[in-house]
Amino acid sequence: MDTSFYDSNLFIYLLLPGLIFISRIADVTIGTIRIVMVSKGHKLWAPILGFFEVLIWLIAITKIIENLDNWLCYIAYGLGFAAGNYIGLLIEEKLALGIVKLQIITKKEASKLIENLKAAGYGITHHNAQGANEKVSIIHSIIKRSEIKKVEAIVKTTNPKAFYSVEDIKFVNEGVFPIHPARFRMRKGK
Template sequence: MDIAAIYHSEIFKFVILPALIFMARICDVTLDTLRIIYVSRGMKFTAPIMGFFEVLIWLMAISQIFQNLSNPVCYVAYAGGFAMGNFIGIILEEKMAIGTVIIRIITQKEAVNLIEVLKTNHYGVTHIDAQGVMGPVKIIFTIIKRKDIDRVLKIVRTCNPLAFFTIEDVRSARKGVYPMTVTRSKKHGVSAAK
C-alpha cells in the first residue's frame, strides 16, 4: 500500500486526519493560553515566540479543515482540540507557577506568631493595624513567588486558621523580599538574608 492510497483511505479521512487536527489544536490552543498569560505578565520576549508557533500550527490545522469541508469528524476534532487545549494550557500554567502574587491576610486575633513564622521562613512581611466590621484587625501583606503559595497558606492556616486572605497577581515588583535569599556563612555557620 503506497502513501497516496493511505492518504485517500477511509481510515485516514475519518480517524488519522481528525486525530492530527485534534492534536494540532491542543498544541496551538495550549500555546495560546500560555501566551495570553505571558502577555498579561509583561513577558515581551516569550509571548511573541509562542505566538509565532501557535499561528503556524493553527494554519496547518485550519488548512486541513478547509480541504475536508465534507468531513464532520474533522469539525468535532477541531472543537475538541480547542477545548482540551484550554484545559491543558491552564494546567501547565498552574504547574509552571510563573510570576509573583500578593497575599493579603486579615486576622482578628493577634498575629505576632504568624508574622514571626513568615519572617523566620524568609518571607517579607508588611503589617498594619486596621478596623474591620467587628473591631480591630491586623492586615498582613506579603509578596511571594507563585510557587510558594501553598507553603505560605499552610503557615497561615497553622498559625491563624480563621484568617481571611486574598491572593492577587502582581504584574511587576521592584526590589523587596519574596522570599529573601538565604546564604550560609562558611566561617560562622550563620544564615544571613540578602
C-alpha cells in the same frame, strides 16, 4: 483499485480528526501560555510562542477547509480547543510565573503568624484595622507565585480561620524574598 492511504476511510475518519484534535490542543495550549507571558511582560517568549501557535493553527484550519464534508473534523477541532484550554491552564499553574500580593486578614492576634512568615524569609507589612464587627490585623506580603502553597501552609497551621486573598502583580522594584540555597554552583578554576 489504486487509492492512496490519504484517501482511505481510516485516514479520513480517524487519523485526520485525531491529528486536528492534537494540533488544536497544541496551538491552544501554546496560546494560553503566550497570553500569560504577555501579561507577565516576557517580551521575548510571547512572540516566539505566538509564531508556533499561528503556524499550528494554519495547518489545522487548512485540513478543515480541505475536508469540509467531514463533520468529524469539526468535532475534533472543537474538542481540541476545549482540551487545549484545560491543558494550557494546567501548565500555566505548574509554571507559577511571576509575583503576587498576598493580603491576610485575621481576627486572631497576628504576632505568631507574622513571626512564622518572617522566620520563613517572607517580607511583610502589618497594620491593625477595624473590620465590620471587630478589630482585625492585616498582613501584606509580596511573594513569588511559586511560593503560594508554602505561605498558605504557614497561614493554615498558624491561623486556620484567617481570610486571605492573592492578586497578580506585574512588577515590583524591591522586595524581601526567601533566599533558597543554589542547586547548582559554578566552581572557580574548573
